[in-house]
Structures are given as C-alpha cells and as structure tokens.
Amino acid sequence: xAGPLFVPENxxxxxxxxxxxxxxxxxxxxGGAVADDSGPTVPVxxxxxxxxxxxxxxxxxxxxxxxxxxxxxxxxDLSAYDISKLSEEKNVLLIxxxxxxGEPPDxxxxxxxxxxxxxxxxxxxxxxxxxxxxxxxxxxxxxxxKVIDRRFxxxxxxxxxxxxxxxxxxDEPFDVWKAGIIDxxxxxxxxxxxxxxxxxxxxxxKKKPFPAPVLNNxxxxxxxxxxxxxxxxxSLEGSGLEYEAGDALxxxxxxxxSVVDELLAALxxxxxxxxxxxxxxxxPLKEALMHHYDIRSLNKNLVSAWQERSGSPYLRSxxxxxxxxVWDDFFWGRELIDLVVDYPADFRDGExxxxxxxxxxxxxxxxxxxxxxxxxxxxxxxxIVTYDSHGRSRGGVCSTFLADRCEGVQPGVYVHVNKAFRxxxxxxxxxxxxxxRHRDCSLPCFP
Numbered sequence: 001x002a003g004p005l006f007v008p009e010n011x012x013x014x015x016x017x018x019x020x021x022x023x024x025x026x027x028x029x030x031g032g033a034v035a036d037d038s039g040p041t042v043p044v045x046x047x048x049x050x051x052x053x054x055x056x057x058x059x060x061x062x063x064x065x066x067x068x069x070x071x072x073x074x075x076x077d078l079s080a081y082d083i084s085k086l087s088e089e090k091n092v093l094l095i096x097x098x099x100x101x102g103e104p105p106d107x108x109x110x111x112x113x114x115x116x117x118x119x120x121x122x123x124x125x126x127x128x129x130x131x132x133x134x135x136x137x138x139x140x141x142x143x144x145x146k147v148i149d150r151r152f153x154x155x156x157x158x159x160x161x162x163x164x165x166x167x168x169x170x171d172e173p174f175d176v177w178k179a180g181i182i183d184x185x186x187x188x189x190x191x192x193x194x195x196x197x198x199x200x201x202x203x204x205x206k207k208k209p210f211p212a213p214v215l216n217n218x219x220x221x222x223x224x225x226x227x228x229x230x231x232x233x234x235s236l237e238g239s240g241l242e243y244e245a246g247d248a249l250x251x252x253x254x255x256x257x258s259v260v261d262e263l264l265a266a267l268x269x270x271x272x273x274x275x276x277x278x279x280x281x282x283x284p285l286k287e288a289l290m291h292h293y294d295i296r297s298l299n300k301n302l303v304s305a306w307q308e309r310s311g312s313p314y315l316r317s318x319x320x321x322x323x324x325x326v327w328d329d330f331f332w333g334r335e336l337i338d339l340v341v342d343y344p345a346d347f348r349d350g351e352x353x354x355x356x357x358x359x360x361x362x363x364x365x366x367x368x369x370x371x372x373x374x375x376x377x378x379x380x381x382x383x384i385v386t387y388d389s390h391g392r393s394r395g396g397v398c399s400t401f402l403a404d405r406c407e408g409v410q411p412g413v414y415v416h417v418n419k420a421f422r423x424x425x426x427x428x429x430x431x432x433x434x435x436x437r438h439r440d441c442s443l444p445c446f447p
Contacts, residue, residue, distance in 0.1 A: 042185055045089050046075045049096035049108025049144065052364075053417055055133050058095045058174050065178055071185070079107040083114045087121040091160070093181060094148055097133040102140025104147075112144065115151050123157035129184075130163040131177050133170055136358075137299045139324055141165065160184050169278065169359045171207075203240055206362070209252050209412030210239040215377065217406070228384040230403050233369075234413060237376045241414065243367055246421035249378055250362040252412035253398035254405060255296070259337055260289045266340045267353065275350040278359035285350040293357040295336040296397050300327060302339075305356040309345035333389025363398035364416050378413070 044066055048059035059075050066073045078096070086092070099105045104112045114120060130152070132145020142165040149163040161184050164177040204210040212234040220229045234249075243249075264271045264286060274282040277292050289295055300319075307315035318330050336357070339345070347353040369379035384403045385396030402411070 040070070041072045042070050042091065043089075044071055044073045044091045044093060044185065046073060047078055047081055047092065047094045047096075047111075048075070049078045049094075049105045049111065051097055051099045051105035051107075053419075054170065055095045055097045055105070055131075058131060058133070058170070059093075061174070062093060062095070062178055062181075065182065066185075077107055078111040081111065083111060084121055087123060087126065089126050091185060092126055092128040092152075092157070093131070094128065094145075094152075095131045095133070096144050096148060098138075098140060098142055098144040101138075102143035104144040108144065112147065115148065115155075120151070120155060123152060123155040126152075126157045127160045128152050128157045129159065129161040129177070129181055131174065132163060132165045134165060135168050136301055137297055139327075167358070168361055205414050206250060206416075209250070209362070209414045210236065210241055211410035212236060212239070212378075212413045213410050214406060217402070219403075220381070228386075228403060230380075230382050230384060232380045232382060232402055233374075234378050234380075234411075235376060236378055241378075243371055243378060243415045243417075245367075245370065245423050246418050247367055248364040248416040248418055249367050249380060250364050250414045250416050251380075251398055251402065252362045253360065253401040254409070254411075255290045255293075255360065255397060256395075256400070256405065257290060259295065259335075260286055263289060263295065263337055263340055266337075266344075267347070267350075268344065269347060269349050269353070271350060273350055275354045285354070288350075288354060292360055293354055294360045295357070297358070298331050298334055298336070298339070299358070302356055302358070303330070306339050306343065306345050309347060310339075310343045312343045315343055333387075333394070335394070337392075338390060360397075362412075362414070378415075 046059050046063055048055045050056040050059075056077075063073050063075045096108055097105050103109075130145050130149040132142035132149070134140075134142035134145070145163060145165065149159070153159060161177070161180050164173050166173045202208050214232065215235055216231065216233040218231055220231050221227060271285050273285065275285050275288050277283055277288060279292075283292070303315065304319050307319050318326055365380045365382060367378055368381040369377060371378075380402075382399050382402055384399045386400065387394050
C-alpha cells in the first residue's frame, strides 16, 4: 500500500522529486514534528580562494545547502574580504585551491600574506573549518589550505571540523565535508536537507558533459611541418551552454585503444570481468580503462602502491628515497604501461588494479572563437603533443584523441567559466598599454 502523499501530483516537481519529498515529510511526521526553525540565527561566513573556479563553485554550493532556516550565510571572494573582520566572525568556512608550486590562488594571495603577518587579527571565539582543493600529482598538495588551517589555529580559532584535502575529483570529499559541517553547526531546519533534493533535469556542465558533434577538424600546419596544430569546431546546439571571451572548454578524452589492449594483454589476472567505476556503477575493464581511468599520469601514491606488489628493488629505491629530483626523473616520459611491462605487479583482480588508479580528468582548452561570430558553435586551436621516450611513441591523451580518435564520436564537452580572464570592458586599448582607445587606432583594440 502506498504511503501518504504530501506533495500533489500537479505540483511543479518531477516524479523523482515528488517521491523524495513525500518520503522526507513522512519521516518528519513519523518523528512527531518538522524541525524547529525558531532557534537563534547561526551566522556563517564562507570565504573562497580560486584560480579556475572550482573553489568558488564549492562555496556557492555550500551556501545553497545552508540557505534558509536558522542559517544566515555570507559568501566572500578572498580578494574582496576585509581580513580585519576575521576576529568578529562566529563561524568561518574557508574553501581554497592551491596554485603552482604550493602558492595561493591569485585572489587569495593578499589574504594569505596578511594572515601570516605578525599583526594578523586574533581569532579567539571564532569557529572554523577548511576545505582544501589540490592535485596529488604535485608535491605541495593542498598547501594553501594546510597553511590557512594551521594559521587559523595559531591565531586562537576553534577547529569545529577537521580540514578535508580534496584531489582533482573533489565532489565526494566535498559532500562529506558539507554534511559534517551541517551536522556540527546543527541544521535546525528542513532547509539544509531540502537543498539535497535530486535535480529533475541537470543541465549540461562538468558533471554532465554535452556530447558535441564535431563540425570541422583539420590540421593548420602544412605538409611536412614538424608539428601539428588542429582547428576543431564543435556544435553546441541544444546544449544550453554559453561562453564569453576568456572562457575555456573542458573536453573529456578517451584513452587510445591500442595502449589499453596492450595493458590488458600484460595484466596477470582475468581481464574479462567488470570493475567498479570512479563515479559508481560497473563496466568491463576495457571500457573502464578507455573512458574512466587515467592510464597516463604517474604519481607518488600510485608508484608506492605498485612497488608493494611488484617486489622491484629499483621501485623500492625510488619510493624510499622520497626525493623530488628522483621522483621527477622517474615520472618523466613514463606511463602506466611502463609499470605493467617493466615492473610487473601481482594484482589479484581488476577491482584491486583499478583501485590504485585515478579518475580520467577532462582537459581544458582556451576557446578561440567568438560567440557573436559563431553562435551555437565553439572552436579550439589545439597543438598536438607527440614525443618519444623510453623506447615508445607517446602523445597527449586529449590532443591525440581530438586529432586522431574522435572521428564519428561526439566528445563530451562543457564550458569552464574564467571570470579572471576577460577583455577590458572600460573602452581602453590593449595595444596602447592602457591608453584610451580611439577611432583611428590601426592596431587591434578591445571594444
């Protein structure tokens, strides 16, 4: 027998949303009452430092999850935040990426410098938590978040939830951090849970790339040129995706089938079974390696896990040295296939094997078209990366995919907004280094 219906069939929700809401309200009624919103307001300040937009996106998602009920939320770009107010805050959630060699992103540089100064504001009575975004392929993983987290503690702040360090695939650890913060602060409202209602029709974006038809794809370099540079045109019709000058296009690559086949032939277990995928679900190992796992980039965690199963004295010497120069020398020009062939490892099955691999990440390319000149399209100019190392011919995963392996395929794409990289909008001439532009300028001027 069906449970009670709190949301009418004609309400503006999908079937999935109605089912979720009916279940939610049924549980609340079974517990005696809906959560009380009558308690005192909980002020929460969310600060973000971002180079590519990921930390900003997390900050907005966190704000959305807290909006309503007892929470009074403010979100600040660190470049626009007055650090002197830090000592007046009650609850601070700071989300930041790390850029370059452990440096803060551009919009957080001044904040970090002032935070580390001797006259930085004290934080007694301020509760805080830090979410750090980074990439384990870099030695200074999440360094900016670690520095800020440590300094907040030194200044007397109270850490209400341990810092969470996220790799490039940050959605799952972000969700864990978000749930932990809401629990610690006390949701006190149905609003925080209602924010998690499943989306009816998720728009195209990084989580749901648009399968873009390729309209044109040709080499701009002449015959016999020592390099290849491709002009590639995609259709965005029906995607709802829009971009501005300065934005980038994320492209989801596919690993080369020939390399995947060589991997499968060299692995010491039954490769015909299904394996878990990074985002959930299962697929045959070949499909998983072609579409879902990074088989090119090596990192310390992968090599360390590999040497434990390989028994290679050389790999052990690399891991135990734990020296940046040694690591860099080993990583250069090597890929997963080199580990499989040159340092065989004893994996029991495909699930254990993919357990040491990272998710295949999209690649970002600067957009080289104008949305006004080419409505419904997006164009890229891509230098094709090819080289030889350790006796093998190699190539960039995405650039060679676009050049050689996307015929008849609709690559997944999304727009990566870059607000920090825009043409000037104040009528100044870039060619004249900031002089006012004028009608007679013979050099290219921004409008």
